[in-house]
Amino acid sequence: MNQLFGREKDESAFVPFVQGPDRRAAGMFITSVIVAALSYAGFRKYRAQQQGIFPFRR
DSSP, X not given: OTTTTTOSSOOOOOOOOOOOOOHHHHHHHHHHXXXXXXXXXXXXXXXXXXXXXXXXXX
């Protein structure tokens, strides 16, 4: 196999671990935006129900 790939001796196939960008910060930011949007929509719905405002009637 070494001659097939032009190698003289066996070499390790492992690559050292390289530290990449921290994805937790981006995940927390996206999660907080979603939670904020859902909280705002829920608050608006709650406030409208308390004031007796309904967007449609059945």
